Amino acid sequence: MKKTVSIVLSALMSISLLTGCSNSTASSASASAAAASEVPSEVTITDHADRTVTVPTDPKRVAILSILPLPSMLTIYLDSASSIVAMEPGSMNAAKNGVLSELYPEILNVSTNIMDGNDVNIESLIALEPDIVFYNAGNKSEQEKLENAGLTAVGVSPTKWNYDCIKTYNEWMKLLDQIYPSHASDREDLVDQYSSQKYAEIQEKVSGISEKQKVLFLFQYDTKTMITSSASFFGEWWCNAVGAENAAHDVNADNSNAVISMEQVYAWNPDVIIITNFTSTSPDDLYNNAVGSDDWSTVKAVQDKRVYKMPLGSYRTYTPGVDTPMTLEWLAQAVYPEIFKDYDVASDVKEYYKNLYGVELSDEQVEKMYTPNRAAGKWN
Structure with missing residues (x-):
C-alpha cells in the first residue's frame, strides 16, 4: 500500500516542481490572472x-x-x-x-x-x-x-x-x-491514476483465489423491504473489483429494484454481508434479529460475525465518489482479511485526502467515516 501512495506522492511532487520552480511568485500571479481573463x-x-x-x-x-x-x-x-x-x-x-x-x-x-x-x-x-x-x-x-x-x-x-x-x-x-x-487541473488524471493503481493492485492479489467469497449487499433493509444489488447495480462492480462473487448476481432486476426474501438469503448463505448507508440497519441488527421477524441466525456471514457497514466518507461510499479508491481498500480487507492484512486503511485515507484534495482529516473524523451512525441511512 505504501508503495502506491509513494507513487502518487512522487507524481504530485513532480507536478509541483515542473510548474513552480521556474516562476517567481509575481510571475505566477500574473500568469494566473491572464489565464482567468481568457x-x-x-x-x-x-x-x-x-x-x-x-x-x-x-x-x-x-x-x-x-x-x-x-x-x-x-x-x-x-x-x-x-x-x-x-x-x-x-x-x-x-x-x-x-x-x-x-x-x-x-x-x-x-x-x-x-x-x-x-x-x-x-x-x-x-x-x-x-x-x-x-x-x-x-x-x-x-x-x-x-x-x-x-x-x-x-x-x-x-x-x-x-x-x-x-x-x-x-x-x-x-x-x-x-x-x-x-x-x-491535473487532479483528474491523478485521481484516475490512483484509483486504477489501487484497482490493479487488488486484482493482482486476488487473481490466484480458487474459491471466491460470496458477498451479499443489502442496499436497503427494514421491516418493509429488503433490496440487494443484482448484476446491474454498483454491488456487482464492487464484488468484481475485490475478487468476490455477488450472491445476488442472477436476480432479474436492475438498479435499486432487486427486492429479495429471507428464503433467497438462506439459499445463497453468503460468506460476507455488506450493508450500505442507504439504510439505517446496522450489523448488530442482523446479529440480534432486530428487524421484524427475520431470523439471520443460520446465515454463515452472521454466524461468523462478518457483517459490515460501508463507510460514510464525503458521501455514501456505495456509489461513485471521492472515496471510491479508499472504499476499494476497505472492502478488499473486509472480504479477504488475510490477503490484505497489511493495509492500514485509517492512515491511507488520511494521505489520500491530503495529497489529492488538500483536506486534512483528524483521527476522530476518520473514525466517524468508518463507524457511521444510523441517521446517515435516512433519505429525508
Whole structure:
C-alpha cells in the first residue's frame, strides 16, 4: 500500500516542481490572472444525456437534483459549498451525519426545500435563480420540466458506464472540468491514476483465489423491504473489483429494484454481508434479529460475525465518489482479511485526502467515516 501512495506522492511532487520552480511568485500571479481573463463566459458541452448544452462557465449558483453524490463531489472539487444553492434531502442527510459538514460547514445552509415528495418543485427551484441545474441524465421527465421552465439543465449519469465506480467518477470529473475551467487541473488524471493503481493492485492479489467469497449487499433493509444489488447495480462492480462473487448476481432486476426474501438469503448463505448507508440497519441488527421477524441466525456471514457497514466518507461510499479508491481498500480487507492484512486503511485515507484534495482529516473524523451512525441511512 505504501508503495502506491509513494507513487502518487512522487507524481504530485513532480507536478509541483515542473510548474513552480521556474516562476517567481509575481510571475505566477500574473500568469494566473491572464489565464482567468481568457476563460470564456460560456461553454458548449455534451452532457451525459447526449444533449448539446451551452452553460455559463464557473457558475456561481448551482442546484443539484437526483444525483445524490454530486453535491459532496462538487464541494471537494471547488473546495467550497458556497455556490450550491439547492440539493435533495438525501444528499443533505449524508452531509449532516458525515464528515462533509465538518469540513465544509457552509453546506448546511444549502436549501433542500425543492421537492414535493419525489418530484421537483419547479417554482421553488426557479426562485433560487440557479445558473445550472444538474439532474439525473436518465430522468427524461425531470429534464423536460427543467427545460420547459427555461432553466439550464445538465444531465449527469450514474449508470452510463455499467456501474463502474472508477469510470463513472472520472466521467463526472471530466464534465466538471469543462464547466469549471478555472478549477480544472491535473487532479483528474491523478485521481484516475490512483484509483486504477489501487484497482490493479487488488486484482493482482486476488487473481490466484480458487474459491471466491460470496458477498451479499443489502442496499436497503427494514421491516418493509429488503433490496440487494443484482448484476446491474454498483454491488456487482464492487464484488468484481475485490475478487468476490455477488450472491445476488442472477436476480432479474436492475438498479435499486432487486427486492429479495429471507428464503433467497438462506439459499445463497453468503460468506460476507455488506450493508450500505442507504439504510439505517446496522450489523448488530442482523446479529440480534432486530428487524421484524427475520431470523439471520443460520446465515454463515452472521454466524461468523462478518457483517459490515460501508463507510460514510464525503458521501455514501456505495456509489461513485471521492472515496471510491479508499472504499476499494476497505472492502478488499473486509472480504479477504488475510490477503490484505497489511493495509492500514485509517492512515491511507488520511494521505489520500491530503495529497489529492488538500483536506486534512483528524483521527476522530476518520473514525466517524468508518463507524457511521444510523441517521446517515435516512433519505429525508
